[in-house]
Amino acid sequence: MNQQEIKQEIEKLIQKVESDIELVFSLRLQNILDELNKMYIKFVKSDETSYTDLNKYNRLSKELDNIATELSEDYKSIVSMIAEMNETIYVENYLKTAYLFEVFASTEMGFAPPAKSLVQISLRNAIKYLTLPLVLERHRNEIVHRLNIEISQSLIAGEGYWKMAKRIENAVNFSKKKARTVARTEGGRALSLSDEQVYKQASKYATVTKVWLSALDNDVRNAHRKLDGEKADKNGYFHFKGMKAKGPHQWYVAKMDINCRCVVIYLVNGMLPELRRGRDYRDANYQQKLADRIDKYMEDGLTYAKALKKAQKEVKPPNVVVPVQTYEEWEKKFVA
Template identity: 50%
Template sequence: MDQQEIQKKIDELITQSETVIEEVFARRLKELLYMVSDIYRKYTVKGKDPSYTDLNKYNRLQKELELIKKTLNADYRAVVKTLESAQETIYIQNYLMAAYLLEMTAEEDMGFSLPSMETIQEAILSPIEFLTLPKVMENHRNELIRRIHIEITQGFIAGEGYANIAQRLQKALGFSQKKARLVARTEGGRTRSISSEAVAEQASKHTKLGKVWMSSLDLRVRMSHRALDGKKADAEGYFHYKGLKAKAPLLWGNAPMDIQCRCDVLYTVNGMLPQYRRGRNYMDEDYQKKLKERVNKYMDEGKTFLQAFKKADKEIKPPSKVFDYVTYDDWKDKFATAK
């Protein structure tokens, strides 16, 4: 296991929460379109589409809009519940895998214990009242309700047919779905960083830890994060950029630096990059020296830290070593027996 494998597994958990959000919005769009088609079915007279005046009689349209509001309230409660559950899963899974990797690499019991649910919930709660997950999603919900009301009302006032109003709703729901997915990815990444920092705080009591900023591989990385790529944290564990500081990605407290960030932190143990696999000595000093030299060489050629590390890791192989190998599942079992 290495830190890239942990990152990949956590990314899969984040993607799962995004998939649930897509399903919620797809179902809501389907039901909204059915509702609009039902309006046309009930109030079309002699082939003439219902007018806004017709629908305003007896508060017909208002009743339909109130029903939409109720269903969207339920949808967003489901989305918030999904994201909160995902955050808890991401925190504990990342915590256990990172703790396992550092303990096995350092070959030392670092005194890790299973975090309580109260500890997890307190850790992932945003310190800014208006940026808590329920508050953020409440604002998104209110914005979507307002936009749906506007699109439907304006469509009927303009005398548009079903196809045009359906197109309006599809666009409104698609925009809100993207925003909800953005929240899911941002909150998932923030939770991973908070969990990793909790692991690092405990591990640093037993070994010397360092941190290196690791940007994503593609060209979508913002310039500020590309500038941070490969940079080491200071003695207090902070990364710095133009007067801002953070201990990990998505912890800047600054929207342009945090939103949809896909960066991660690479931890070092006594100056060496931790990896742990059966039959290989990844902490061999000669191997680590050659690996660092090769990483630096590829970074000098313009590659990101992650690109350089992946390429060097394929080329530089650690020596064999005979030792008692502890699997992640076996190591994790000690927390189950400790309950």
């Protein structure tokens, strides 16, 4: 186990919720189109009279109200999905990173499973009006308003069902993308806050240094690309153009936090923690060779994450006969 593997597991949790959100919007889109199609078949005489036909007896108004009600339920489920994901990310990252640090450093660091109430308090957004339910409520109101406009304008223009369906699809897909961005941002924030709590606890027993890792691809914003490989100051802060943060998603500035995929990894007593049976990752010679190889690849233009991944494949630690305590064995100490 190493820190990158823990982050990869967290990434899978975020991707799972993104997929679940996709499904929610896909089902809602299909439902809206099915209901409007039924109305067209039953009531519309021609495209030119469609607005009048569907407005008769408040048919359109009732359907728009129904769409709004169903979207409210959809967004409630999305809020629950993301909130549950956040708690899972926080706890899993906290315990697995704590395990890695303790076993690697051969030091009891006083870690314990975080209480659910404390996790929920930690996850509350520090910025007023940017709590998860409020953000998604605003998104829900936006899509309801947009669908009302798109459907009404399409009917007034006499565009016909299929043109209207395309308008609806575009509106729903736009909102789906925004909801996925919220999930990605919230998941990253939960990870970062969990990392920070591990850092605070581990720093009581070892010298722990934060290193900023940008994402592996070319979509990273320029500010975060410049932070790649940077170490935090002695107080645990990263700095960029007069701003400071303890980690990704903790700038509390939209352009620095939204949809960020960066992470922080840690050096423990100047070394990169990693655990494998039969390997001595604490060997000083190995750690120095690894650090030198990372520096070389970064000079060649690789991101820290890519340089680290490549260096770990090429530089191997010496064998050791001492067995490594597994995560499952370590976790048992918390069972009453």
